[in-house]
């Protein structure tokens with residue numbers, strides 16, 4: 001099992017969206033994609049999910065089942081928590097009893113054991129995102145594609161969501177490809193951080209995070225983010241461009 005991009009380019013109409021992408025996600029590996037708005041991170045996930053096709057090169061997703069979570073949870077408002085979690089199972093022919101049993105187990109796993117019967121509007125943003133995560137896990141995903149899943153949440157809920165993903169990666173060896181704007185989030189959740197930048201977007205920097213997950217304290221995260229931002233290619237492509245630099 002492996003997700004691989006080999007010399008992949010994506011052009012939509014006359015716009016070059018991505019160019020020369022070579023990248024892999026191995027079993028049990030968590031890779032975070034960071035980069036400025038519009039550099040093609042979501043497009044990379046869409047290629048991995050198979051919802052768009054590369055214009056050239058090859059995308060190979062050899063994982064058995066792929067779970068996808070977007071920035072907004074995309075729950076069905078007329079379904080309760082368990083039904084939303086079980087959504088993908090119905091189309092896979094899993095019977096109702098089994099669907100609900102699996103949904104209950106997953107609700108516990110993501111800390112929603114007391115919210116089985118809530119409609120989405122009765123849940124906080126963080127809880128809704130956990131339903132979306134449980135729904136992605138319900139299909140027995142062995143890779144998760146997460147597109148800024150916590151960026152709309154406040155700091156506390158974001159930290160809870162990150163804890164959950166960290167546990168999936170560390171304790172269960174889940175593979176993940178995660179898009180985030182937040183370098184500290186990437187350093188917290190990744191074995192490898194990949195920086196994408198430019199138009200069309202290209203991989204401009206990769207960083208393997210050797211420190212074990214349990215040693216990644218907040219102080220360490222900020223220090224490492226600072227360290228990465230001292231690399232010119234990261235700083236230029238990512239965060240701290242002065243207006244004068246942007247205009248030139």
Ligand SMILES: Nc1ncnc2c1ncn2[C@@H]1O[C@H](COP(=O)(O)OP(=O)(O)OP(=O)(O)O)[C@@H](O)[C@H]1O
Nearest residue numbers: 012013015017035036037038039040041042043044
């Ligand atoms: N269907 C489409 N048709 C035309 N252009 C598109 C389409 N989808 C994406 N794009 C363009 O491709 C570029 C990359 O978009 P994408 O959403 O992949 O970037 P991103 O890095 O995820 O951005 P953000 O961080 O803001 O979500 C953008 O310039 C966008 O306008």
